[in-house]
Amino acid sequence: MxxxxxxxxxxxxxxxxxxxxxxxxxxxxxxxxxxxxxxxxxxxxxxxxxxxxxxxxxxxxxxxxxxxxxxxxxxxxxxxxxxxxxxxxxxxxxxxxxxxxxxxxxxxxxxxxxxxxxxxxxxxxxxxxxxxxxxxxxxxxxxxxxxxxxxxxxxxxxxxxxxxxxxxxxxxxxxxxxxxxxxxDTQNLALDSIARRAITQDPDFQGGAYYGSPGPTDGLGLARRIGHVQYLSKDSMENRFGRRAADRVIAGVADPTAEAFPYRDVASYLDYNASTFVDRFDANSYLYLLRAMDExxxxxxxxxxxxxxxxxxxxxxxxxxxxxxxxxxxxxxxxxxxxxxxxxxxxxxxxxxxxxxxxxxxxxxxxxxxxxxxxxxxxxxxxxxxxxxx
The missing domain is CATH 3.40.50.1820 (Alpha/Beta hydrolase fold, catalytic domain)
Incomplete structure (x- = not known):
């Protein structure tokens, strides 16, 4: 079928x-x-x-x-x-x-x-x-x-x-x-274009022919992080997370300054949702559906x-x-x-x-x-x- x-x-x-x-x-x-x-x-x-x-x-x-x-x-x-x-x-x-x-x-x-x-x-x-x-x-x-x-x-x-x-x-x-x-609107078109670029520039995207391999999980995770920022208001983010440090650490590539500053709760939220999303959704499908919405x-x-x-x-x-x-x-x-x-x-x-x-x-x-x-x-x-x- x-x-x-x-x-x-x-x-x-x-x-x-x-x-x-x-x-x-x-x-x-x-x-x-x-x-x-x-x-x-x-x-x-x-x-x-x-x-x-x-x-x-x-x-x-x-x-x-x-x-x-x-x-x-x-x-x-x-x-x-x-x-x-x-x-x-x-x-x-x-x-x-x-x-x-x-x-x-x-x-x-x-x-x-x-x-x-x-x-x-x-x-x-x-x-x-x-x-x-x-x-x-x-x-x-x-x-x-x-x-x-x-x-x-x-x-x-x-x-x-x-x-x-x-x-x-x-x-x-x-x-x-x-x-x-x-x-x-134009601002969200811009953010969605960045999300697509995150997927397509992942080396594991392979032009969309990645099946049988893990696929562009990093790029898809980044795209989903952008989505979650769009889904919450400025006030909502402030009320839920503020500038608090997270009480858990999500594995990932740390930037050179990471050891000197706290891993914040809002970053932990985005990282967690990205990690669960890539386990349930196909990267090509995300590109196709996002484009349908944008157009x-x-x-x-x-x-x-x-x-x-x-x-x-x-x-x-x-x-x-x-x-x-x-x-x-x-x-x-x-x-x-x-x-x-x-x-x-x-x-x-x-x-x-x-x-x-x-x-x-x-x-x-x-x-x-x-x-x-x-x-x-x-x-x-x-x-x-x-x-x-x-």
Missing amino acids: TGEHPATDGGPIAEPTNQVSVGAFEFERGGQVDLDVAYETFGDPADPPVLVAHALTGSQYVTGSGPEGIDGQAAGWWSEVVGPGRPVDTENFFVVVANVPGSCYGTTGPASIGPDGEPYGPDFPAVTITDWVRAQARLLDELGIETLYAVVGGSVGGMNAIEWARTYPERVERIAAIATAPRV YDLAAGQGSATDAVADFDGSILVLSYTGDWQFTVEQGREIAAAFEAAGAEVTFEKIVDDYGHDAFLARPETVTGPLDSFLDGQTVNDPSELRVSP
């Missing part, structure tokens, strides 16, 4: 529990593969269907525990939001979560085995968020689902959600776009973002955080304004919270109230403000 992933010296990536072939798939930027889509479903297929779109390095294992070899941030990443009695209630909704093309959790990507018996590696076609949506639609066709009650996503998963309104407006009634934006623009090929969603006549919830400098409140308002001008029912909520971009994952209680009301059919036209204690 094309979704099979090879083992590297760092260990195999676990096989998905559910996977379906959707046949030949033409990518938006060119290229074709026989695409397998890995997915999970939760609840009764007779209930209204809700699609949950995962964030950049997430998986289809949105709630509960994943299979052996999939844990940590890759499984149960939204268990407080999706599950029995949660806002995305698996006792009332049939929940579908699909791993996106280019990832490494079972949907065909660069680590998958190609027709020649070798991993695709850098020969895998470039992917876009529109490709993710088209692949999800093909999966829904296989599952016999024509119209979605809702699409829910955070971060780049929120971009995935709003893209449904542009690509398949007739197939979705409600969209919840959380901690997201219509496009990545997304809701208004691309249209006169405006409003024109892009003109055919969507459903409801949308846009949820933004004051401490999120990756996808700002202003960018959330831009999404809301585009949909409102297009005639959709819009609920915009600003959450006053200093955690940063990852608040929608780290503080799920900030999501549950607004999302629960929205999925229950309640909408408001005036922006509201929620305050959450630091």
Whole structure:
């Protein structure tokens, strides 16, 4: 199967529990593969269907525990939001979560085995968020689902959600776009370009053809450190770490001054998260997915973002955080304004919270109230403000 992933010296990536072939798939930027889509479903297929779109390095294992070899941030990443009695209630909704093309959790990507018996590696076609949506639609066709009650996503998963309104407006009634934006701003484009360079300049990257070896773990770890800086606010970092010295040491190459000064807690946090990430994610996949996020623009090929969603006549919830400098409140308002001008029912909520971009994952209680009301059919036209204690 094309979704099979090879083992590297760092260990195999676990096989998905559910996977379906959707046949030949033409990518938006060119290229074709026989695409397998890995997915999970939760609840009764007779209930209204809700699609949950995962964030950049997430998986289809949105709630509960994943299979052996999939844990940590890759499984149960939204268990407080999706599950029995949660806002995305698996006792009332049939929940579908699909791993996106280019990832490494079972949907065909660069680590998958190609027709020649070798991993695709850098020969895998470039992917876009529109490709993710088209692949999800093909999966829904296989599952016999024509119209979605809702699409829910955070971060780049929120971009995935709003893209449904542009690509398949007739197939979705409600969209919840959380901690997201219509496009990545210039500062974050710059940081993401540094993250990519960290991977590609690692000597073990080997032009992307590193399978069967440990691969560019140093470069991937550096890229992930940059990501974690983007995911937290300035205030959040100060409150959590300050200038404290760490009480543990993560092995690594020390600079010449390291013995003279403390190893700080914030550095330990970044080093730890980098070390766990390289054990669970493929470097090529990170490059592909990061590029898909960076190149997304809701208004691309249209006169405006409003024109892009003109055919969507459903409801949308846009949820933004004051401490999120990756996808700002202003960018959330831009999404809301585009949909409102297009005639959709819009609920915009600003959450006053200093955690940063990852608040929608780290503080799920900030999501549950607004999302629960929205999925229950309640909408408001005036922006509201929620305050959450630091």
